[in-house]
Amino acid sequence: MPRVTFTANIQRHVDCPPVDVSGGTVRAVLDQVFAQNPRARSYVLDDQGALRHHMQVFVGGAQLRDRAGLSDEVPAGAEVYVMQALSGG
Amino acid sequence: MSETFLVATKKGLFTVRQGREKRWTISRRQFLGDHTALVSSDPRSGWWYVCFEHGHFGPKILRSKDEGETWEEIRKPEYPPKPEGVKDVDPMRGTDIPWSVQRVWALECGTVRTPGRLWLGCIPGGLFRSDDGGDSWELVRSLWDHPDRKRWMGGGADLPGIHSIVVDPSDDKHVLVAVSCGGVWRTRDEGQSWNVSSKGLIARFLPPEQQGDEVLQDPHRMVQCDARPEVLWIQHHNGIFHSTDNARSWHEIPHAGPSTFGFGVAAHPKDGNTAWFIPAQKDEHRIPVGGRVVVTRTRDGGKTFEELRSGLPQQDAYDLVYRHAFDVDESGERLAFGSTTGSLYASNDGGDGWQCIGEHLPPVDAVRFV
Numbered sequence: 398m399p400r401v402t403f404t405a406n407i408q409r410h411v412d413c414p415p416v417d418v419s420g421g422t423v424r425a426v427l428d429q430v431f432a433q434n435p436r437a438r439s440y441v442l443d444d445q446g447a448l449r450h451h452m453q454v455f456v457g458g459a460q461l462r463d464r465a466g467l468s469d470e471v472p473a474g475a476e477v478y479v480m481q482a483l484s485g486g
Numbered sequence: 487m488s489e490t491f492l493v494a495t496k497k498g499l500f501t502v503r504q505g506r507e508k509r510w511t512i513s514r515r516q517f518l519g520d521h522t523a524l525v526s527s528d529p530r531s532g533w534w535y536v537c538f539e540h541g542h543f544g545p546k547i548l549r550s551k552d553e554g555e556t557w558e559e560i561r562k563p564e565y566p567p568k569p570e571g572v573k574d575v576d577p578m579r580g581t582d583i584p585w586s587v588q589r590v591w592a593l594e595c596g597t598v599r600t601p602g603r604l605w606l607g608c609i610p611g612g613l614f615r616s617d618d619g620g621d622s623w624e625l626v627r628s629l630w631d632h633p634d635r636k637r638w639m640g641g642g643a644d645l646p647g648i649h650s651i652v653v654d655p656s657d658d659k660h661v662l663v664a665v666s667c668g669g670v671w672r673t674r675d676e677g678q679s680w681n682v683s684s685k686g687l688i689a690r691f692l693p694p695e696q697q698g699d700e701v702l703q704d705p706h707r708m709v710q711c712d713a714r715p716e717v718l719w720i721q722h723h724n725g726i727f728h729s730t731d732n733a734r735s736w737h738e739i740p741h742a743g744p745s746t747f748g749f750g751v752a753a754h755p756k757d758g759n760t761a762w763f764i765p766a767q768k769d770e771h772r773i774p775v776g777g778r779v780v781v782t783r784t785r786d787g788g789k790t791f792e793e794l795r796s797g798l799p800q801q802d803a804y805d806l807v808y809r810h811a812f813d814v815d816e817s818g819e820r821l822a823f824g825s826t827t828g829s830l831y832a833s834n835d836g837g838d839g840w841q842c843i844g845e846h847l848p849p850v851d852a853v854r855f856v
Contacts, residue, residue: 410543445567
């Protein structure tokens with residue numbers, strides 16, 4: 398099963414421990430994560446379900462390509478990291 | 487008379503209380519390091535609301551039921567799914583309007599007759615309503631789907647937004663909202679239908695034949711006299727405007743001290759002839775005239791203005807006061823404002839004299855008496 402790990406910076410707003418979930422795409426994986434942890438959803442996705450502008454997701458070390466549809470494949474056993482983009486002030 | 491106000495800044499929320507000898511001091515610092523962009527309170531419930539701009543994680547709303555001792559995150563308003571094939575483009579920039587809350591830009595409550603009723607305005611131009619104190623929200627589709635909404639355009643912000651909401655104290659169904667840039671809009675049926683109410687506003691940033699277009703106006707802030715709801719004031723991009731007929735018409739006030747450009751305006755809650763403004767030089771010079779901070783006050787419905795400077799910096803001061811960073815309490819005697827350069831001032835006497843509370847705070851986004 399893919400393992401999803403969140404940036405440490407999100408933790409002070411909403412608790413997001415690493416979680417093992419099933420699913421073959423980033424969308425399917427994150428849907429499962431947010432079904433268990435609904436408050437975390439709006440920290441990562443916008444109202445239309447796209448990845449927030451200043452967030453980034455890595456799947457097996459590769460950056461997410463489909464930021465709107467989250468259709469990138471997630472191989473079984475892959476590590477998924479939900480990270481902040483390098484931005485802010 | 488209020489003895490407490492909240493200050494939302496780029497780097498945290500500050501509570502300011504009045505102590506001995508009427509001195510204002512910062513009594514509490516919360517959320518240090520986080521951008522608190524707007525603060526509001528509901529006098530019916532006593533609940534406080536603070537709206538965050540987490541750069542990475544998006545806008546969030548926290549609510550306190552114990553005057554700021556503890557806070558809980560409440561549900562954020564969300565746009566419905568954008569239908570396939572719908573074209574929604576900012577006419578000024580040609581960029582797509584995201585159907586996603588970018589920033590909560592206004593949060594106001596109804597009257598005692600509608601407990602739990604909140605109205606929330608946001609960038610990009612959505613108005614949301616809650617009837618349960620913010621536990622749930624619904625997009626006001628009648629305004630979002632109005633054909634003229636797609637003519638709204640970004641101004642200083644890249645996208646259009648609703649920054650001012652005025653609920654008629656005598657009629658909860660009657661609500662006015664002001665949009666940058668989209669003019670003033672009115673509903674008389676609790677948001678089921680809307681009409682533009684910007685007659686008389688002038689947009690000098692447009693070609694001459696379009697300057698009177700009611701939908702393309704850029705009000706920076708709109709406020710109302712509580713005791714005389716037919717009296718409203720607008721600090722507009724191109725000057726100060728006044729209405730004495732409940733926004734059916736607006737009249738320009740051509741002179742008001744050193745300048746009529748600015749963002750903040752406060753209406754006296756009891757006296758319909760009194761209002762305060764904090765001018766900047768002009769739109770392309772957003773600094774106090776001559777580096778001297780001034781509050782202007784009219785007591786005769788805009789015919790004449792006083793320049794109030796006692797206690798305010800009069801040399802090398804480059805403070806700009808944002809639209810939500812100026813407030814008056816329910817007595818009309820206490821005022822407070824904060825600036826982009828982190829200065830904070832309050833007055834106990836209607837602006838005659840000012841006390842400096844801080845000069846090194848983070849940039850101030852919003853000030854609200856509670």
